[in-house]
Amino acid sequence: MTDAFPATASKLGLYPVVDSVEWIARLLEAGVRTIQLRIKDCEDHEVEDAVREAIALGKQYRARLFINDYWRLAIKYHAYGVHLGQEDLDVADLAAIREAGLRLGLSTHDDAELDRALALRPSYIALGHIYPTQTKDMPSAPQGVVELKRHLARLHNVPTVAIGGISLARVPEVLATGVGSIAVVSAITQAADWRAATQQLLSLVENGIEPAEAV
Ligand SMILES: Cc1ncc(COP(=O)(O)OP(=O)(O)O)c(N)n1
Ligand SMILES: Cc1ncsc1CCOP(=O)(O)O
Numbered sequence: 001m002t003d004a005f006p007a008t009a010s011k012l013g014l015y016p017v018v019d020s021v022e023w024i025a026r027l028l029e030a031g032v033r034t035i036q037l038r039i040k041d042c043e044d045h046e047v048e049d050a051v052r053e054a055i056a057l058g059k060q061y062r063a064r065l066f067i068n069d070y071w072r073l074a075i076k077y078h079a080y081g082v083h084l085g086q087e088d089l090d091v092a093d094l095a096a097i098r099e100a101g102l103r104l105g106l107s108t109h110d111d112a113e114l115d116r117a118l119a120l121r122p123s124y125i126a127l128g129h130i131y132p133t134q135t136k137d138m139p140s141a142p143q144g145v146v147e148l149k150r151h152l153a154r155l156h157n158v159p160t161v162a163i164g165g166i167s168l169a170r171v172p173e174v175l176a177t178g179v180g181s182i183a184v185v186s187a188i189t190q191a192a193d194w195r196a197a198t199q200q201l202l203s204l205v206e207n208g209i210e211p212a213e214a215v
């Protein structure tokens with residue numbers, strides 16, 4: 001059996017996914033403790049400064065900072081973790097990520113992808129998209145909360161994250177599925193008042209979760 005990736009918190013709570021160091025800084029300052037830097041479609045050298053600065057901020061705030069896609073840079077600067085999609089899995093050096101001690105989060109969209117993800121023993125598994133989203137072109141249909149719940153039934157011992165179209169108003173029905181974390185982009189970055197939105201999301205999602213484990 002393949003070695004497991006390092007463990008992360010059993011419930012990751014509110015998980016903003018953002019595209020700049022500025023967003024990382026303001027959300028960590030606002031109390032977010034799980035966060036992802038997601039800058040799409042760049043060469044490593046174009047995002048190296050941003051990745052390094054985001055990782056430094058993550059360490060400063062003792063937060064769980066995941067780097068999307070740029071796994072070589074995440075290893076180079078000792079990120080807390082890396083998030084990869086199914087296509088990324090075809091090219092990434094998973095052994096190098098594991099040996100460097102980084103946590104690994106994986107995207108899944110259906111049962112076959114869940115099978116593949118489970119076999120890799122990642123630190124968490126993300127499920128989506130749950131609702132229609134304007135943030136990313138998705139080839140598949142939204143899975144909805146009924147399908148999310150069915151998938152979660154296979155994932156008792158793995159931290160889970162729901163993503164895609166999750167607004168403040170939809171958080172309660174997503175949480176009711178038992179998922180351990182809610183990942184959002186536009187619910188924060190497109191909010192009229194991002195600070196208020198972040199505080200409302202934090203209190204809804206993290207109410208009842210143990211204080212953050214040391215990072
Ligand atoms: C928490 C979380 N879940 C899913 C994704 C999507 O990742 P991926 O499939 O690799 O697509 P891109 O984000 O790279 O466009 C994510 N980033 N974070
Ligand atoms: C990156 C990603 N992966 C699946 S859906 C999505 C975008 C989620 O953005 P939003 O929360 O604005 O729908």
Ligand SMILES: [Mg+2]
Pocket residue numbers: 068069083084085088
């Ligand atoms: Mg990706």
